[in-house]
Structures are given as C-alpha cells and as structure tokens.
Amino acid sequence: MMRLTRSYTFSASHRLNVPEYSAEQNQALFGKCNNPHGHGHNYQVKVTVEGPVDSETGLVVNPYVLDEIVSKEVVAHFDHKYINKDVPEFHTRMASTEVIGEVIEERLLAVWPANFPKLREIQIQETKRNSFRFVTSD
Amino acid sequence: MMRLTRSYTFSASHRLNVPEYSAEQNQALFGKCNNPHGHGHNYQVKVTVEGPVDSETGLVVNPYVLDEIVSKEVVAHFDHKYINKDVPEFHTRMASTEVIGEVIEERLLAVWPANFPKLREIQIQETKRNSFRFVTSD
Amino acid sequence: MMRLTRSYTFSASHRLNVPEYSAEQNQALFGKCNNPHGHGHNYQVKVTVEGPVDSETGLVVNPYVLDEIVSKEVVAHFDHKYINKDVPEFHTRMASTEVIGEVIEERLLAVWPANFPKLREIQIQETKRNSFRFVTSD
Amino acid sequence: MMRLTRSYTFSASHRLNVPEYSAEQNQALFGKCNNPHGHGHNYQVKVTVEGPVDSETGLVVNPYVLDEIVSKEVVAHFDHKYINKDVPEFHTRMASTEVIGEVIEERLLAVWPANFPKLREIQIQETKRNSFRFVTSD
Amino acid sequence: MMRLTRSYTFSASHRLNVPEYSAEQNQALFGKCNNPHGHGHNYQVKVTVEGPVDSETGLVVNPYVLDEIVSKEVVAHFDHKYINKDVPEFHTRMASTEVIGEVIEERLLAVWPANFPKLREIQIQETKRNSFRFVTSD
Amino acid sequence: MMRLTRSYTFSASHRLNVPEYSAEQNQALFGKCNNPHGHGHNYQVKVTVEGPVDSETGLVVNPYVLDEIVSKEVVAHFDHKYINKDVPEFHTRMASTEVIGEVIEERLLAVWPANFPKLREIQIQETKRNSFRFVTSD
Numbered sequence: 019m020m021r022l023t024r025s026y027t028f029s030a031s032h033r034l035n036v037p038e039y040s041a042e043q044n045q046a047l048f049g050k051c052n053n054p055h056g057h058g059h060n061y062q063v064k065v066t067v068e069g070p071v072d073s074e075t076g077l078v079v080n081p082y083v084l085d086e087i088v089s090k091e092v093v094a095h096f097d098h099k100y101i102n103k104d105v106p107e108f109h110t111r112m113a114s115t116e117v118i119g120e121v122i123e124e125r126l127l128a129v130w131p132a133n134f135p136k137l138r139e140i141q142i143q144e145t146k147r148n149s150f151r152f153v154t155s156d
Numbered sequence: 157m158m159r160l161t162r163s164y165t166f167s168a169s170h171r172l173n174v175p176e177y178s179a180e181q182n183q184a185l186f187g188k189c190n191n192p193h194g195h196g197h198n199y200q201v202k203v204t205v206e207g208p209v210d211s212e213t214g215l216v217v218n219p220y221v222l223d224e225i226v227s228k229e230v231v232a233h234f235d236h237k238y239i240n241k242d243v244p245e246f247h248t249r250m251a252s253t254e255v256i257g258e259v260i261e262e263r264l265l266a267v268w269p270a271n272f273p274k275l276r277e278i279q280i281q282e283t284k285r286n287s288f289r290f291v292t293s294d
Numbered sequence: 295m296m297r298l299t300r301s302y303t304f305s306a307s308h309r310l311n312v313p314e315y316s317a318e319q320n321q322a323l324f325g326k327c328n329n330p331h332g333h334g335h336n337y338q339v340k341v342t343v344e345g346p347v348d349s350e351t352g353l354v355v356n357p358y359v360l361d362e363i364v365s366k367e368v369v370a371h372f373d374h375k376y377i378n379k380d381v382p383e384f385h386t387r388m389a390s391t392e393v394i395g396e397v398i399e400e401r402l403l404a405v406w407p408a409n410f411p412k413l414r415e416i417q418i419q420e421t422k423r424n425s426f427r428f429v430t431s432d
Numbered sequence: 433m434m435r436l437t438r439s440y441t442f443s444a445s446h447r448l449n450v451p452e453y454s455a456e457q458n459q460a461l462f463g464k465c466n467n468p469h470g471h472g473h474n475y476q477v478k479v480t481v482e483g484p485v486d487s488e489t490g491l492v493v494n495p496y497v498l499d500e501i502v503s504k505e506v507v508a509h510f511d512h513k514y515i516n517k518d519v520p521e522f523h524t525r526m527a528s529t530e531v532i533g534e535v536i537e538e539r540l541l542a543v544w545p546a547n548f549p550k551l552r553e554i555q556i557q558e559t560k561r562n563s564f565r566f567v568t569s570d
Numbered sequence: 571m572m573r574l575t576r577s578y579t580f581s582a583s584h585r586l587n588v589p590e591y592s593a594e595q596n597q598a599l600f601g602k603c604n605n606p607h608g609h610g611h612n613y614q615v616k617v618t619v620e621g622p623v624d625s626e627t628g629l630v631v632n633p634y635v636l637d638e639i640v641s642k643e644v645v646a647h648f649d650h651k652y653i654n655k656d657v658p659e660f661h662t663r664m665a666s667t668e669v670i671g672e673v674i675e676e677r678l679l680a681v682w683p684a685n686f687p688k689l690r691e692i693q694i695q696e697t698k699r700n701s702f703r704f705v706t707s708d
Numbered sequence: 709m710m711r712l713t714r715s716y717t718f719s720a721s722h723r724l725n726v727p728e729y730s731a732e733q734n735q736a737l738f739g740k741c742n743n744p745h746g747h748g749h750n751y752q753v754k755v756t757v758e759g760p761v762d763s764e765t766g767l768v769v770n771p772y773v774l775d776e777i778v779s780k781e782v783v784a785h786f787d788h789k790y791i792n793k794d795v796p797e798f799h800t801r802m803a804s805t806e807v808i809g810e811v812i813e814e815r816l817l818a819v820w821p822a823n824f825p826k827l828r829e830i831q832i833q834e835t836k837r838n839s840f841r842f843v844t845s846d
Contacts (some may be wrong), residue, residue: 020392023441025423029283031169031196031238036488049496055238058169058196060283071396074312074321076388081424082325100193100515101167112490116434121486145167145198148495158806158842163741174627185627187634209810212726214802219838220739250628254572258623285577286633296530296566305697307583307610307652331652334583334610336697347534351450351461352526357562358463376583376607421581421612443835445721445748445790469790472721472748474835514721514745559719559750588764599765601772656807668710672761698713700771 021138022078023066026088028097031058032113035102056100061115062143063092063122069135079135091125115144124155159276160216161204164226166235169196170251173240194238199253201230201260202280207273217273229263252284261292295416298354298418299342302364307334308389311378332376337370337391338419339398345411355411367401391420399430435552436492437480440502442511445472446527449516470514475529476557477506477536483549493549505539529558537568573690574630575618578640580649583610584665585652608609608652613667614695615644615674631687643677667696676707711828712768713756716778718787719835721748722803734827746790751805752790752833755784755843769825805834813844 033056034048044052051057065088069078099105101113107121119142126137136154143149163230171187171194172195182190189195208215237243239251245259257280264275281287309332310324320328327333341364345354375381377389383397395418402413414431419425448462449469458466465471479502483492513519515527520534533556540551550568557563585608586600593603596604603609617640621630651657653665671694678689688706695701723746724738734742741747755778759768789795791803797811809832816827826844833839 020395020426020428023425023427027283029195029197031194034490038488047494050236053236053238053242055241056169056194056196057167057236057238058194058198059167060196060198068333071390071392074314076310076390076393078392078426080323098188098191098195100191100195103193104191114485114490116436116485116492117490119434145165149437150434150492151437152434158809158840160806161839161841163837172628176626185632209804209806212728214724214804214807216806216840218737222650236588252623252628254574254623255628257572287575288572290572291643296533296564298530299563299565301561303697305609305611307608326650329650329652329656331655332583332608332610333581333650333652334608334612335581336610336612347530350452352448352528352531354530354564356461374548374605374609376603376605376609379607380605421579441835443747443749445746457761464788467788467790467794469793470721470746470748471719471788471790472750473719474748503790512740512743512747514747516744517745518743559717586766590764599770664762665765667760668712668768669766671710701713702710702768703713704710 019068020078021066021068023064023139024081024084024088026063026065026093027060028063028093029058029060030096030099030101031056032059032101032108032115032118034112034114036112056102059144061096061118063088064139064141064143065092065126065137066139067135067139073121076120083131084108084134087126087129087131091129091137092122095125115148115150118142119152123152127154143154157206158209158216159204159206160219161202161277162219162222162226164201164203164231165198166201166231167196167198168203168234168239169194170239170246170253170256171195172250172252174250183221188211194240199234199256202277202279203230203264203275204277205273206276221269222272225256225264225267225269229267230260233263253280253286253288256280257260257288257290261290266294295344296347296354297342297344298357299340299415300357300360300364302339302341302369303336304339304369305334305336306372306375306377307332308377308384308391308394309333309392310388312388314402321327332378335420337372337394339364340415340417340419341368341402342412342415342417343411344414359407360410363402363405367405368398371401391418391424392428395428396417399428403430433482434485434492435480435482437478437500437553438495438502440477440479440507441474442477442507443472443474444510444513444515444546445470446522446529446532447471448526448528450526450557470516473558475504475510475532477542478553478555478557479551480553480555481549482524482552487528497545498548501540501543501545504534505543509539518549529556529564532556533564533566537566571620572623572630573618573620574633574694575616575691576633576636576640578615578617578645579612580615580645581610581612582635582648582651582653583608584653584660584667585609586664586666588664608654611696613648613670615640616691616693616695617644617678617689618691618693620690635683636686639678639681643681644674647677665667665700667694667700670694671702671704677702679706709758710761710768711756711758712771713829713831714771714774714778716753716755716783717750718753718783719750720786720789720791721746722791722798722805723747723809723827724802725805726802746792751786751808753778754829754831755782755827756815756829756831757825758828773821774822774824777816777819777821780799781819782812785815798806804840805832805840808832809840809842813842817844 034051141151170190279289351388417427448465555565693703724741831841
C-alpha cells in the first residue's frame with residue numbers, strides 16, 4: 019500500500035470567537051486571534067490517499083482527477099475568503115483550523131469517487147510553526 | 157560594508173479596493189483580491205541594514221536593539237490585524253503589499269537610531285510566489 | 295523505539311507511457327507526463343529506520359554506514375539518469391514515482407545489514423507539491 | 433481525533449563521545465562528531481498532541497499554554513548551550529540527538545497538565561538532512 | 571522604485587554536450603551532466619520587475635497580466651520537455667541553465683507590454699544548491 | 709554578465725566575547741551568545757561569481773572546480789568545529805558571523821584561479837531569521 023500526498027494552498031482570513039462567551043472570556047482564551055476583524059494566513063492543505071500501485075499504469079491514483087476534486091471542493095471554496103462570513107459552513111461553526119480540517123474532510127468525502135483509493139489523511143498548515151493532521155474517518 | 161538581514165513574520169488580512177472605482181472596475185482590476193471581507197497571508201518581512209563591521213565587537217549592529225525596534229514598529233502594528241480597518245495608515249491609503257512596504261519604511265525611519273547603520277533594504281513576502289523589495293530612500 | 299530519517303537527493307528524468315496503450319490512451323491518461331522525450335525532477339528520498347536507542351552509543355544506527363548504503367544503491371543508481379533508458383529495472387517496469395519507490399525498497403532490502411534496525415519507511419518527493427510514502431514490507 | 437503539531441527552535445552545540453572508549457574507538461565510530469570542542473546545530477523541535485476537537489472552542493489544545501510549557505522546559509533549557517557541559521541531564525548521558533529527544537519527552541511529561549490532550553509524538557530535526565521522531569510512551 | 575518578484579516552476583530535462591568536442595572532452599568538462607539521455611530538474615524561475623508604485627491602485631504591475639505572459643512564454647514553453655530536443659531555441663544552442671536564462675529573457679522582452687514596468691532581473695534555480703541570476707539588458 | 713550562486717553548509721559552534729570587556733559588559737552586549745561554552749548553528753554559505761556566459765560551453769564557471777575550492781577552503785575548514793578554538797584565524801579575531809564572512813572571503817581570494825570569473829558576493833545564513841551578505845572587495 020502506497021500513500022500519495024498532494025499539496026494545495028489558499029490564502030484566507032478567519033477570527034476565533036465563541037458567540038456565547040463574553041468579550042473578556044473570548045479575549046482571555048483566544049488572545050489576538052480574537053481581534054474583531056480577523057486576520058489571515060497562507061494555508062497549505064496536504065491530501066493523502068492510500069492504495070495499491072496499479073500494475074498496468076504504475077499509479078496509485080490519477081493525479082489530474084484528484085487535483086480537479088480538491089481544487090473545486092477546497093481551494094475554490096476557501097481561497098481569498100473571510101472564512102467566518104464568506105464560507106457557509108462557518109456561519110454556525112467555529113472557524114478554527116481544526117474545524118476547517120473537518121469541513122475539508124466532509125466536502126471531499128461527499129464527492130469522493132467510488133473507484134478512488136481511500137482518503138487517508140488531511141493536513142493543514144496554518145503557519146510554518148503550526149499544523150494540524152488527522153486520519154480521516156471511514 | 158556588510159549587510160545584515162533579519163527576518164520577521166506577521167499574519168494579517170487585507171483587501172484591495174479603490175473607493176473611487178465602481179464595483180465592476182475593482183473586480184476587473186483586482187479579481188479575488190477585491191472580495192468584500194478581505195483575505196489573509198503570513199507576511200514575512202526582511203529588514204536589511206548596511207554598515208562596517210565594528211573592529212571591537214565584530215558586529216554590524218546590535219541585533220537585540222534592531223529586533224526591539226522592528227517588533228514594536230512593524231510586528232505589533234500589523235500582526236493579527238485586518239489592515240484596512242485596524243491599521244490607521246490604511247484608512248486613507250491602499251492596503252496593497254507595495255504600500256505596506258512603504259509604511260514599514262516610514263515607521264522604521266521615524267525612530268531609526270542616529271548611531272545605527274543605514275537601513276538599506278526592505279523586503280516583504282506575501283506568499284512563496286510573490287514578494288516585494290526596495291532600496292530605502294535616504 | 296525511535297525513528298531516524300535521513301534525506302538524499304538525485305536529479306533524473308522519466309516518462310510515463312504504457313507500451314500496450316495507444317498514443318491517444320497514453321496522452322489521455324498521463325497528459326504532459328507522456329511527452330515523448332521525458333522530463334525531469336529533483337527527487338528527494340527520505341529513508342526511515344526504526345529501532346531502540348543503543349544505551350552505550352546513544353545512536354539508533356551508524357549514520358555513516360547508512361549513508362554509504364543509500365548513496366551506492368539509490369543515489370548513484372538514479373542520479374543524472376533518464377530512468378526509462380538508463381536504469382535497468384525500468385526496461386520492463388513503469389517509470390512512475392510509485393514504482394521508483396518500490397525499486398528503491400527492493401534495492402535497499404537486498405543489501406540491508408543483519409545488525410541494522412528495521413527499514414521502516416521510504417518517502418519520495420517528486421516536486422514540492424507531490425510526494426509518495428510507504429511503510430516497507432517485512 | 434486530531435493531531436496538532438507546533439514547531440520550536442533552539443541553537444546549541446554538542447559532542448558525541450563515549451567516556452569508556454579510547455580516542456581511536458570514538459573517532460572511528462563518530463567521525464567528525466567526536467571533535468574535541470563540539471559543534472552546533474539549529475535544532476527544530478516539533479511537539480505533537482492528539483485529542484478530540486472541543487465542540488465549544490473548536491480547539492484541540494490551548495496553544496498559548498502549550499507554548500509556555502515547551503518554551504520553559506525545552507527552549508530555555510537547551511538554547512545557546514553546549515549541551516554536554518551546560519545541560520545537567522547530559523553530565524551522565526550521551527548528548528546524541530536521540531537522547532536529547534528522550535530528555536525532552538521526560539521533561540514534558542513531568543509537567544504535562546492533567547487536562548491536556550495526549551503528548552503523541554516528538555520530532556527533532558538536527559539538519560535539513562537528518563531528523564528523529566518517536567511516538568511518546570504512556 | 572519598488573521591485574516585485576513572482577515565482578514560477580517547471581519540470582524539464584536537459585543534457586550538457588558540445589557537439590564539436592569529443593566524447594572524452596565532454597565527459598571531462600561536464601561529468602554526469604553529459605550523460606547521453608539527459609537528466610532533469612524542478613526549475614524555479616523568478617521574474618523581477620521594477621517601477622514606481624501607482625498612486626491610485628497601489629500596484630507596481632498588474633500581477634494577473636504578468637502571470638499570463640510568463641505562463642505562456644516560459645512555463646508552457648519549457649514544462650515537461652526535454653529541452654535539447656523539444657524546445658526549438660536549443661537545437662542550435664547549449665541547454666545550460668545559463669543559456670536557458672538568456673532565452674527566457676529574449677522571449678519575455680519580445681512580448682513585453684510598452685506600459686509595463688522594466689523587466690529588472692531573472693533568476694533560475696536549478697536545484698536548492700545552484701541558481702543563476704542576472705540583470706536584464708535594456 | 710550572469711551571476712551563478714552555489715550553496716554550501718557546515719555545522720559549527722561559536723561564542724561571542726570581547727576579551728578586553730568585563731563579564732558584565734560582554735553579557736550586556738551579547739546576551740545568550742556570550743554563554744561560556746558556546747552554542748552552534750547549521751551555517752549556509754552562498755558563493756556568487758559573476759562573469760560572461762562562455763559562448764562554446766554555455767557556462768559561467770566550471771562548477772566542479774568551484775565546489776572543490778569552496779569545499780577545501782570553507783567547508784573542511786569550519787565543519788564540525790568550535791570556531792573560537794579550532795579555527796586558527798579566530799584565536800585573535802571575534803567569532804561573529806560577520807567576521808566569519810570576512811575570513812571566508814580572504815581564504816577564497818587567496819586561492820582564486822586567475823581564469824575564474826569575479827568572486828562577486830558571499831552570503832552566510834546563521835539561522836532562518838539571520839543572514840549576512842556582502843559584495844567582495846577587489
């Protein structure tokens with residue numbers, strides 16, 4: 019079993035804020051990430067699929083088809099957006115990078131081709147010092 | 157003459173929009189950078205000073221003092237801000253990375269110590285694919 | 295158990311083409327990777343071994359011996375070659391990066407010292423956007 | 433379950449030498465890493481925690497608290513030190529990067545908050561070509 | 571005057587060989603870069619333009635127009651090609667990275683818009699250890 | 709005129725200390741860089757030569773000969789050393805990175821081949837955040 023990882027980027031902004039908390043509570047918990055008009059990052063998303071190497075083509079997956087799916091479901095959905103306001107899933111959910119990862123998984127699984135190898139792992143790097151990674155659920 | 161370059165980062169968001177233009181003109185010129193609620197980047201700022209190597213200390217400049225100045229005038233001023241709204245200089249100026257560079261130069265020169273070597277160059281990297289650099293004016 | 299990863303590079307070229315397919319089929323499947331005279335990459339290979347830390351030397355493996363093995367079996371075998379024509383294993387196998395990974399594993403296991411920790415993982419990065427990784431078989 | 437990885441750096445020097453070995457044995461085993469006055473690296477430490485995403489805050493862990501712990505227990509303990517002489521744990525243990533990793537794990541686990549997600553993995557990069565990684569023990 | 575640098579990549583292969591030299595001379599001069607079927611790289615091209623910041627738009631140049639020009643004249647011209655055979659300019663010129671840089675300059679200057687800021691510098695990185703840079707001629 | 713830059717690395721340690729200063733003065737000026745047993749870095753040295761492109765070979769310089777010179781005069785001279793004690797030039801000079809750069813220039817110019825293009829620039833990166841660069845003297 020081989021894992022192929024392809025990397026994508028988008029630039030977006032977000033704000034961490036729990037509506038049920040007071041301004042003081044939000045500030046104490048999130049610090050400058052709670053600033054009222056948000057701030058931004060160059061996010062890097064790595065999508066990993068896992069499967070056998072096809073004996074005829076030598077490939078795990080057709081990379082052009084994978085790129086098409088991720089470009090449509092992830093890059094176009096988040097790029098150059100203020101995630102809290104411009105991305106519908108976040109009108110009711112926290113715009114933390116953890117939850118951004120969960121939404122990316124949901125969006126990819128919803129359209130994942132039946133003949134594709136398993137979506138194995140998603141990683142999001144927010145800055146060079148900060149990244150999130152998880153094994154996707156079945 | 158030796159040049160010392162030190163690198164700093166901040167995460168912020170901005171929007172490109174000329175108030176005098178119509179929505180269509182702004183969209184045609186700036187594309188997704190004109191999206192209404194902004195988007196963000198991990199900006200990397202490189203500050204270069206140029207001077208002789210001190211024969212006693214072996215240094216061009218005291219790096220701790222330089223870091224203190226840049227941290228206060230640049231990093232704290234821009235980090236985790238929506239530049240268009242939260243950074244006063246941009247209430248009347250374009251929040252393009254080019255102008256962000258000019259404002260950084262103005263802010264550094266306003267407090268530059270008399271005994272410091274010359275501020276030689278400022279470089280701002282917006283993404284890995286896009287950076288701006290200029291020789292500072294005297 | 296500790297994992298040590300060491301990184302190696304080689305520059306090579308390859309072409310994706312299934313001899314049994316028509317020119318149209320190959321072009322449809324592989325796109326520009328099927329161009330007739332090949333194209334190239336700076337490949338980065340990461341070799342991971344896993345074992346206990348020796349209580350006397352503090353090491354998992356002698357890195358000089360590991361480097362000697364990988365330099366001979368991998369770097370010298372692929373560097374500055376057109377893989378399809380110049381590397382014997384690929385006269386009968388696809389020159390995809392997936393299969394390059396399998397051949398690297400075979401070559402390393404064939405000479406792996408009995409007293410060495412387990413060869414745990416091989417990773418090949420083709421470009422900054424594209425990498426392959428697999429747990430080696432026993 | 434989500435894994436959050438945060439990255440830290442320190443600059444230090446070390447020397448590989450087994451006191452019970454002769455000078456010739458040490459030189460044969462460690463090569464230039466045995467040079468008598470040590471040599472240095474920019475070490476990069478990645479600390480990975482694993483836990484569920486909090487449904488209210490959207491976070492796996494409070495990153496400010498994690499940074500405070502790692503800054504105190506790791507960065508301040510190793511930064512700008514000659515590890516063999518200046519870091520007490522290494523008066524009786526090998527200053528190999530493998531053992532540095534073990535000491536980092538011990539120091540973090542000793543102060544790990546009860547309400548924190550599990551410390552999942554520690555990675556130390558010594559140079560761009562050389563890194564160590566291990567799953568932490570329970 | 572501000573300099574904007576934008577970065578582009580292509581993957582290609584090349585071979586260093588002077589037809590007038592003997593096989594021994596070519597091998598002595600170019601070493602493994604003379605291997606008969608070529609080898610490849612992930613080339614990174616950085617294009618720098620220099621001009622004043624437009625007081626209305628805050629821009630040095632429209633980046634979308636610049637990207638369109640470089641994508642057509644450089645990326646599409648070299649990407650996934652064996653430069654010696656597939657890129658016409660190199661049927662009669664050396665496929666060294668130095669000359670690739672000169673050809674890129676010629677191709678860009680031939681279509682450079684009259685209202686564009688000056689093409690100031692071209693840089694080509696062949697590997698992380700090897701890059702070429704020159705100020706463009708007028 | 710084309711500039712070729714090649715990159716080299718060495719790992720070493722150093723200490724900043726002016727013998728004529730008191731311990732307090734040294735500590736105040738250099739901070740943790742004054743720690744008594746030194747600390748280390750992975751230094752990256754970039755050597756830039758500038759000259760015309762040879763019309764026959766397509767090269768600015770023979771890279772194998774350049775590598776041989778820099779490996780002998782720079783890498784072997786500094787790698788895995790405690791610069792203050794193990795590198796003779798620093799028995800009487802400050803081991804700051806600025807002065808390391810000056811010593812590298814002196815060593816390269818002392819053996820620079822008469823038929824080589826001009827040594828144009830030397831850059832030393834101490835950490836990702838800190839680098840030094842200078843135009844070499846004639």
